[in-house]
Amino acid sequence: MAEKWVSTTAGRHLSGRRRRDTAPEVLLRKALHAAGGRFRLQRRLAHGCTPDIVLPGRRVAVFVDGDYWHGCPEHGRKRPFTGPNAELWEAKMRRNRERDVRSTALAESLGWTVVRVWECQVLADAPGIAASILSREQHRAKGDAARS
Numbered sequence: 001m002a003e004k005w006v007s008t009t010a011g012r013h014l015s016g017r018r019r020r021d022t023a024p025e026v027l028l029r030k031a032l033h034a035a036g037g038r039f040r041l042q043r044r045l046a047h048g049c050t051p052d053i054v055l056p057g058r059r060v061a062v063f064v065d066g067d068y069w070h071g072c073p074e075h076g077r078k079r080p081f082t083g084p085n086a087e088l089w090e091a092k093m094r095r096n097r098e099r100d101v102r103s104t105a106l107a108e109s110l111g112w113t114v115v116r117v118w119e120c121q122v123l124a125d126a127p128g129i130a131a132s133i134l135s136r137e138q139h140r141a142k143g144d145a146a147r148s
Contacts, residue, residue, distance in 0.1 A: 006084040024122040025052050025064045031130035045110060049103040055133075061112045062133060063103070067119045070096055075120045 020042055032039060032053070039062075043054040051061035067075040071093055081089040104114045115133055122129055 020052070022064070022066065022119075024066070024119040027126045028062070028064060028117070028122045028129060029053060031126035032133065035127070035130045035134055037130060037134050045107050045112060048099070049106045049110075051103075051107065051114075059112045060133065060136060061107045061114050063100070063114070063116045064122060065100065065116055065118055069093070070100060070118075072118045072120060075118070 029039070029041075037055065038057075040054045040056055042050055042052065043056065044050045045054070045061060049061075052064045053062040054060070055062075065072070068077060071077070077093070080086070100116070104116065107114045113136060115136065117129055
């Protein structure tokens, strides 16, 4: 039988976090649009693989990973979880990282170029990230098979 979550103040707070249209996603979308990029949002590529931003004409899938939820090595959670749900939170974070690996592999197996960026990277330099994404798109459009 699966363990049950114990209701806590922190749990109620974290349950309200957005899954889409987060501040870093919106910031990157604005930068992409300003740079001339056109894209679709939350387009499902396959079961279990829904990138945050998709450039369908060039087959580029962009995932904006939150530092906390996806475990950014520099800005993610540094201390172990404590409290009644500690093991469940650790398992959830581990599953998030495993899902990231699976979704990247799935998208690439379907012929998509996958770009994964951390929330902190977008907040630090959204225009630079957008330019990098669009340059990958142009290289692919010209038939360059090499990935950076």
